[in-house]
Amino acid sequence: MLTIYLGTAAAVLLALHYCILDPLFLGAKAKIPGPKLYALTKWRLAMDDFRGSRTRTIHKLHQQYGEVVRTGPNEVHFSSLDALQKIYGAGSGFERTDFYRMFDVYGRQNLFTFHSSKQHGDRKKLLANVYSKTSVSKGAIASMVEDRVNEYMSLLAGNTDKPVDMFKTLHYFSIDSITHFLYGPKTGGTSAVTGNHGHRALLDDILDPSRRRLSFFATHLPRFTKWLYSRAGSMEQLVRPFLPMQKPATYTGIRAHALQACHDARVAISDSSVSDSLEHTVIRELFQQAEKSRLQDLDIASECADHLLAGIDTTADTLMSLFWALSQPQYLHVQHRLTAEIRSVAPLPKNGGLVEASDKFVYLDAVIKETLRLYAPLPASEPRILNSDSIVAGYAIPRRTVVAMAPYTLHRNPEIFPDPLKFDPERWLVGDVQTRLRWFWAFSSGGRMCIGKHLAMAEMTSLVTAVYNKYSTAIATGFEGKAPAITSRVELFYDERAAQFEVIECNAELMVFPTADILGTGTLLPNSIHRAIFNLAVAVSTASVLNE
Numbered sequence: 001m002l003t004i005y006l007g008t009a010a011a012v013l014l015a016l017h018y019c020i021l022d023p024l025f026l027g028a029k030a031k032i033p034g035p036k037l038y039a040l041t042k043w044r045l046a047m048d049d050f051r052g053s054r055t056r057t058i059h060k061l062h063q064q065y066g067e068v069v070r071t072g073p074n075e076v077h078f079s080s081l082d083a084l085q086k087i088y089g090a091g092s093g094f095e096r097t098d099f100y101r102m103f104d105v106y107g108r109q110n111l112f113t114f115h116s117s118k119q120h121g122d123r124k125k126l127l128a129n130v131y132s133k134t135s136v137s138k139g140a141i142a143s144m145v146e147d148r149v150n151e152y153m154s155l156l157a158g159n160t161d162k163p164v165d166m167f168k169t170l171h172y173f174s175i176d177s178i179t180h181f182l183y184g185p186k187t188g189g190t191s192a193v194t195g196n197h198g199h200r201a202l203l204d205d206i207l208d209p210s211r212r213r214l215s216f217f218a219t220h221l222p223r224f225t226k227w228l229y230s231r232a233g234s235m236e237q238l239v240r241p242f243l244p245m246q247k248p249a250t251y252t253g254i255r256a257h258a259l260q261a262c263h264d265a266r267v268a269i270s271d272s273s274v275s276d277s278l279e280h281t282v283i284r285e286l287f288q289q290a291e292k293s294r295l296q297d298l299d300i301a302s303e304c305a306d307h308l309l310a311g312i313d314t315t316a317d318t319l320m321s322l323f324w325a326l327s328q329p330q331y332l333h334v335q336h337r338l339t340a341e342i343r344s345v346a347p348l349p350k351n352g353g354l355v356e357a358s359d360k361f362v363y364l365d366a367v368i369k370e371t372l373r374l375y376a377p378l379p380a381s382e383p384r385i386l387n388s389d390s391i392v393a394g395y396a397i398p399r400r401t402v403v404a405m406a407p408y409t410l411h412r413n414p415e416i417f418p419d420p421l422k423f424d425p426e427r428w429l430v431g432d433v434q435t436r437l438r439w440f441w442a443f444s445s446g447g448r449m450c451i452g453k454h455l456a457m458a459e460m461t462s463l464v465t466a467v468y469n470k471y472s473t474a475i476a477t478g479f480e481g482k483a484p485a486i487t488s489r490v491e492l493f494y495d496e497r498a499a500q501f502e503v504i505e506c507n508a509e510l511m512v513f514p515t516a517d518i519l520g521t522g523t524l525l526p527n528s529i530h531r532a533i534f535n536l537a538v539a540v541s542t543a544s545v546l547n548e
């Protein structure tokens, strides 16, 4: 009996030590500021994930506790430049955490999900050339981007009498651009902008709001989620009501398309009648180096599929935020100045010169930077881990502690970006621009920064140039006072000056502003090139919402 008592007492003491005393008082992380409940259990931050408020909550914790905040028993969040350098600087040794494994495709790891710097570095070497600024901004890839821009302009030209749903059409533009870049026009390049219904339908599962719930399950209950989705037969029927997102789950269509594209490209590469179409594509680059680098076709398929997924929402959401911001009455002066800059070069180069010409517009660059600052498409934490103890921002960080930083918080530091919620491209042109650039983190930094940055910039600069060279934009009737929201992992992000948030059914997520905030006095630019002011429904919507 005594043994049982002693055993129970020892177990209770141990539990007390590991669950309360160590995290709150004794462990090395106990000195790090932050709310006690977050330090006690990882489920407190998970609750914020569930509510879709993680990034904003962490931002508030930084405002309350300072540059270093403990956000979990094993998690610390930072918001200073020295932490940025220490964790994400080239050669820092910090690696991506298991969180990223949910982005493995077809069971294979890829550039995005590799933990080790060695594996990552080896794969990156294979891709560096095709993604470099030199290869993207000139020649065949620049011409390919220009072709996609021209198709988008034709889509707009065919819609001058009615508003255009920017959310959907910009997604068509981004999926067409990235698929052509990865697979070429004949073996996977999509034609969503020009009206291919099958290719447009690839985006359907991205638009389903329940994808955020699936992200929550995949993040916090990865094994259970895998188990749920891999059931077959009668078990599948049984678990169906409990699926966080009904099948097809997010990106199912795109993953299937990417696998088929890889298969078709493999066949095409040895068929001289179509192999030319693979010139300058990512998949060709990988096939060519496959033997030397011991890459199997499934590794290549996974790599390309991940880039396809990474290249859709990011670019489309940024463009949507940009057009929406510039269409607000209070920011018409920004639209006017941008239009004047673009129209100062007349006529714009064609036949492959658009990307290079757009890259030179200084004000356009400032507008895109400001959009990425305030409406970063990936604003949330980027978790990292190190296999040895370290000191970050003056705090001892034990080995295998998850450390993270978020563009959202870095981009809202009022000391660096005064009046941070104001959309003000001017801040990238005057004052201490160098310091602001060091805090600009939309594409991350160091060895694991976004490899698609130059492609994304080429797509965005050339599309915005083409649109404002020909049109003015304004909010369509019925959408005044509303703003789009974007989905990123478990969260929705929207302009935080909004007083109210309203999720409208049928995939549309709109917000309502207080009227006083949004009504400005700007006048529309007389459009010398196109007769009428072109109304863009800069809103996340489906047809039924447009008709409301």
Ligand code: HEM
Residues within 6 Å of the ligand: 111, 112, 113, 124, 178, 306, 307, 308, 310, 311, 312, 314, 315, 318, 372, 376, 377, 378, 381, 382, 383, 441, 442, 443, 444, 447, 448, 449, 450, 451, 452, 453, 455, 456
């Ligand atoms: C506005 C557009 C884009 C933004 C803001 C953006 C942002 C980012 C960020 C913040 C990361 C790091 C994420 C993390 O560590 O958690 C990243 C990584 C990555 N991005 Fe992008 N991205 C954009 C467009 C693209 C495009 C068009 C591609 C197309 C290929 C792409 C491919 C990738 C890949 C493959 C990685 C992983 C890189 C590595 O680990 O070495 N991104 N991106």
